[in-house]
Amino acid sequence: MTAVRLWWSLARHTHRESRVPTVLAVTAFAVTTWAVLTVAGGVRAFQARAQLPGADPTYPFLSWVAVALLVVPTATLGAAAARLTIARRDERLAKLRLAGATSAQTTLVALLDAGAQALAGALAGVVLDLLALPAVALLRFQGRSFDIAELRLGVAPVLATVGAVLAVALLSCAVSLRRVAISPLGVAQRLPQKGLSWVRVLPVLLLGGGFVAAFNAGSVLFGFGAAVGVLVLVGLLAGTFAVFNLVGPLFVSLLGRVLAARARSVETLLAARRMGEDPKSVWRSVGGVSLVTFVAGCLSVAPGLTSGQDGADRLGADIGTGAAVTLVISAVLAAVSTGVTQASRVLDSRARYRGLHLAGTDLDVLHAARARETWIPLVVTMGGAAALSLLVVSPVLGLLRAAPVGVLWFVGCAVGGAVLVLLAARASRPLVTACASR
Amino acid sequence: MDILTARGLVMAYGPTRALDGVDVTVRAGESVAVMGPSGSGKTTLLHVLAGILRPTAGAVDLAGTDLLALSDAQRTTLRRTDFGFVFQSGQLLSELPAEENAALPLLLAGQSRAAATERAGGLLRRLGLAGTERRRPGELSGGQAQRVAIARALVGRPKVVFADEPTGALDQATGREVLDLLTSVARENGAALVVVTHDAGVARWCDRTLAMRDGRVVSEFSAPTPSGAGVAP
Numbered sequence: 001m002t003a004v005r006l007w008w009s010l011a012r013h014t015h016r017e018s019r020v021p022t023v024l025a026v027t028a029f030a031v032t033t034w035a036v037l038t039v040a041g042g043v044r045a046f047q048a049r050a051q052l053p054g055a056d057p058t059y060p061f062l063s064w065v066a067v068a069l070l071v072v073p074t075a076t077l078g079a080a081a082a083r084l085t086i087a088r089r090d091e092r093l094a095k096l097r098l099a100g101a102t103s104a105q106t107t108l109v110a111l112l113d114a115g116a117q118a119l120a121g122a123l124a125g126v127v128l129d130l131l132a133l134p135a136v137a138l139l140r141f142q143g144r145s146f147d148i149a150e151l152r153l154g155v156a157p158v159l160a161t162v163g164a165v166l167a168v169a170l171l172s173c174a175v176s177l178r179r180v181a182i183s184p185l186g187v188a189q190r191l192p193q194k195g196l197s198w199v200r201v202l203p204v205l206l207l208g209g210g211f212v213a214a215f216n217a218g219s220v221l222f223g224f225g226a227a228v229g230v231l232v233l234v235g236l237l238a239g240t241f242a243v244f245n246l247v248g249p250l251f252v253s254l255l256g257r258v259l260a261a262r263a264r265s266v267e268t269l270l271a272a273r274r275m276g277e278d279p280k281s282v283w284r285s286v287g288g289v290s291l292v293t294f295v296a297g298c299l300s301v302a303p304g305l306t307s308g309q310d311g312a313d314r315l316g317a318d319i320g321t322g323a324a325v326t327l328v329i330s331a332v333l334a335a336v337s338t339g340v341t342q343a344s345r346v347l348d349s350r351a352r353y354r355g356l357h358l359a360g361t362d363l364d365v366l367h368a369a370r371a372r373e374t375w376i377p378l379v380v381t382m383g384g385a386a387a388l389s390l391l392v393v394s395p396v397l398g399l400l401r402a403a404p405v406g407v408l409w410f411v412g413c414a415v416g417g418a419v420l421v422l423l424a425a426r427a428s429r430p431l432v433t434a435c436a437s438r
Numbered sequence: 439m440d441i442l443t444a445r446g447l448v449m450a451y452g453p454t455r456a457l458d459g460v461d462v463t464v465r466a467g468e469s470v471a472v473m474g475p476s477g478s479g480k481t482t483l484l485h486v487l488a489g490i491l492r493p494t495a496g497a498v499d500l501a502g503t504d505l506l507a508l509s510d511a512q513r514t515t516l517r518r519t520d521f522g523f524v525f526q527s528g529q530l531l532s533e534l535p536a537e538e539n540a541a542l543p544l545l546l547a548g549q550s551r552a553a554a555t556e557r558a559g560g561l562l563r564r565l566g567l568a569g570t571e572r573r574r575p576g577e578l579s580g581g582q583a584q585r586v587a588i589a590r591a592l593v594g595r596p597k598v599v600f601a602d603e604p605t606g607a608l609d610q611a612t613g614r615e616v617l618d619l620l621t622s623v624a625r626e627n628g629a630a631l632v633v634v635t636h637d638a639g640v641a642r643w644c645d646r647t648l649a650m651r652d653g654r655v656v657s658e659f660s661a662p663t664p665s666g667a668g669v670a671p
Contacts, residue, residue, distance in 0.1 A: 266545040269538065270531075277533030277574075355529040358490055359590075360518025361546055362511070 003101075003108035020431070021084050021344055022117060028081030028340045029121020029165060030128055035074050035333055036161050037129040038136060039067055041151040042325075048150060049142060058315065059142065066326045068234040069295050072241035073288050073333040078165065080284060080340050081121065082172035085114035111173055118169030122162040139325065141318050196253055196279060200246045207239050241291060244385075248287045251384070252377050253279035259376065267365060271372035282377055285341045285425065288334025289417035290381040292327060296413035297389020299323040300406035304399025324409070331417040339424035342374070346428045350435040357436035366432055374425040378418060386414065441466040441597055441630050442487060447496035449482050449653070456482040457493065458653035464598065469621050469631040471641035474650035480634040481602055483650070487632060488521055488600050489513040501597065518543055522591030522629065524601040524620065529587055530575040536562060536582075537571040540589035547594065554593075561589040564626075565619055581612035588620050592627050599624050601633045605640060617643050 046063040049055055093106045101109075137146040153161075214232055256275025263269035275282050302319045346353070353366060390397075400406055442464040449457035456479045464470055464487075472480045485491040487498060489505045498505040500520060508516065522543075523529070530539045537555050538545070540562055544554035559571055565585040575583050584604060591599045604620060605613030617633075621643045624631040633640060641647040649657045 264551065266542070269545065269551070270534075273531075273533040273538070352529075352531060355525065356531075357514070358488075358517070359523050359529070359543065360514050360516070360521070362514055365546060 003105040004112065007109045007112040021347060024340045024343055025081050025084035025117045026121040026124065028077055028084065028336060029118050029169070030124035031333065031336045032074055032078040032081060033122045033125025033161060033165050034128040034132065035070065035077075035329055036165075037125065037153060037158065038132065038329070039070055039074075040157060040161070041129075041133070041136070041153055043067060044153060044157075045146055045150040046141075056142070056315065059318075062319065062322055064234050065237065066322060068237040069241075069326050070329060070333070071238050072245060072291060073330045073337070076245070076284060076288055077333050077337045077340070078168055079172065080337050080344075081118070082114065082169045083176065084340065084344050085117045085169060085173055107174075107177060110177055111170055114169050114173035115166060118166045119162070122165040125165075126158055126162065139321060141321065143314060196250050198250070200250050203239075203243050203246055207236070207243050210236055210239065244291060244294065245283075245287060248283040248290070248381065249279040251381065252283045252286075255377060255380055256282075267368040267372055268376075270369035271376060274369075274373050275377060281341060281345060282373060283381075285338045285345075285374060286378040286381055286421065288337045289331065289378065289414075289421045290385040292330045292334055292417040293382045293414045294385040294389045295330060296327055296410045296417075297386050298392055299327070300389075300410040301393045301396050301399040303403035303406045303409075304396075304401075320405075320409075327409075327413045331413065331420055334417060335420035335424045338374075338421045339427055342370075342425045343428040343431060346370075346431045346435060353432060353436040363433055363436055366436060367429060370432065371425070375422060378421060382414060382418060386410075439466045440464070441501055442632075443499045444487055445497050445499075447483070447486055447498070448494045449479070449486060449491065450494045455653045457486065457496075460496075460650075460653070460655055462487065462648065462655070464630050464632060466597070467625060467628055467630055468646065469624065469633065469644040471644040471647040472632065472634045472650060473636070473638065473641055473647055476636075478650040479653040480650055482653075484600050484602055484632060484634045487598075488523070489517060518546060519594065520597045522594065522596040522599040524584070524587050524591045524599065524604045526603045526606040527580070527583070530583055530590075532575050535572045535574055536567065536578065536586045539575065539586055540593055542590060543594040558589060558593050561593055561623070562586065564623060565589055579612075580608050581616055584608060584616045585619060588616070588623065592623060592629060595627060596629050598630045598632060601631065603635055604633065605635070605637065610639075613637070614639070 043060070043063045043066075046059040050057055050060045093110060096106050096109065097103070133148050133151055137148050137151055139145065214236060252275050256272045256277075256279060259272035260269060260276060263272050302323050303316060356366060357363065393399075440463050442462070444460065444462045447457045447460040447462075448455060458479075460479070460483060462470075462483070472483060474480050482491065486493045486496075489498070489508070492506060500516070503516075505513065505516070517523075530536075531542070534542070537558050541551075541554035541558035544557060545551065562568070562571055562585075565588060567582060567585055567589070570578060570582060575586070578586065584607075587604075591601075599620075601620065605616055608616060617640055620633075621631060631644070633644060635641065645660065647659045648655050649659075
């Protein structure tokens, strides 16, 4: 009870500046919840339509593919939100500890903090979903737009989503707290960041093996029923993304090292050293749009898959619409992730920006270093993702010639995503100026 | 020769006066300790002398340049070229190795990386840090990190080095060692030194001591500090 009172009193008297991370976290939770509800609503609608007589069974399968494509961007944003809930609170928790709060009380205060933000965000996400439903319903699939009732989830799934968001936030908070050793002396000491291990590459081999096995055993798998085959395919796709996220930071770290060795300007040097120091956080701000690029690359052959087939025009057009919706949602998730991550990184670096500015560093240098920290890894990882996607679709590259519109999608998505990310990164510029000049 | 002169400095925050008519002169190459209890205006004075804060009234002159007539951007540049700073702790960038941390002001001034790191490396070795050039701040002890900060403050051959409680986060023995290095290396490099401190021991290393109370300089001594000045809490 004491801890609850303590938390409430602290929450009420939070300094205005410390509210920025709270607002960011709530926003991120809201967008995450909105994405989950929208996608779940879509899956539900396609499944309901598949029950109708004469319905095409391909649609529910395709909606699950979309889900698989969206799992990682959604999880990334959710994780960014969860991270924000406990960011910069170490110091406050340490002060509580020094003032005599027990370890259990400080843990409870932190969990209440994270839980309250997650709940507020999730509820805002539910409202956002309700507001956005009429717009989503305008999308035309199978020759008609949706009824709002088709897309609307029941109370139970909505509650389950809110509960899941809350659970993820609390779990993530508990895990993060274990990494911050708060001693009774009130010293919040972050345990040193462990270097990235090359073990991260191992899952790539496993996934490669999985693909080979699935291709060889494709007919056997589908022999067990379409559901098993779909499950395996969706699993492999989600696995590809997860692996992408594992290997991404390793790649950023390597890029940082190479760049640092060759940097001539101080802005590039600062950006490169930052990539080497905290590759995971740099990856979080550019990884999302790299995934969008990869997906867009893979989907660029989609229009060609169905062109020229009898009666397949509608399916082809629907695949196009579905792919576009999936990509737009991914890009929005990626941009929000970037914005949130960048803003929280600026807040984390408050003291260093202030110190650098006091010692005579122009704000322009700080802005330029931060911009390079985003666009250099962005361009390189997007290039890598584009190349990788071309490799994946290389056996059917001829389809692009049949329907060149796929190339347009690809370029549009990649450029659009990159612009969104750069804008999101730029959005925290005033925050840098404020932190440096305070 | 006077390098830094301040006349009639007043810094008012509403009815409170953090500085209340302070006059200070710092001669080229000399070391000045500014002492006084918490809230006496020491750090405010340092920030005003360094062009970080603009006083409510008064004038600051650096070798013939009126600091208060300069724009924000010009003062930022001046801080980079003519001043060096050593704070209590935490000013090093965690991602840069010691050598690059120390070389940062030169890199910011557009010097080539090779030349900047060579000069920084020389200073680090002079400060007893040979072999730690490639280590990052997280891998250094508190005393070592402060010595890197000193190298950074001196690397651009500044006219004045400002130090705010530079030994505040160190144990006494390490603090003395760091202070000895700070004063002697500043002298070797021809830089004047202004040190804000609580610690009467620190003042013994400086040529002159200004004692502050309630925003005024209440007394001034040449080294060593007489006992019983009653400035440290």
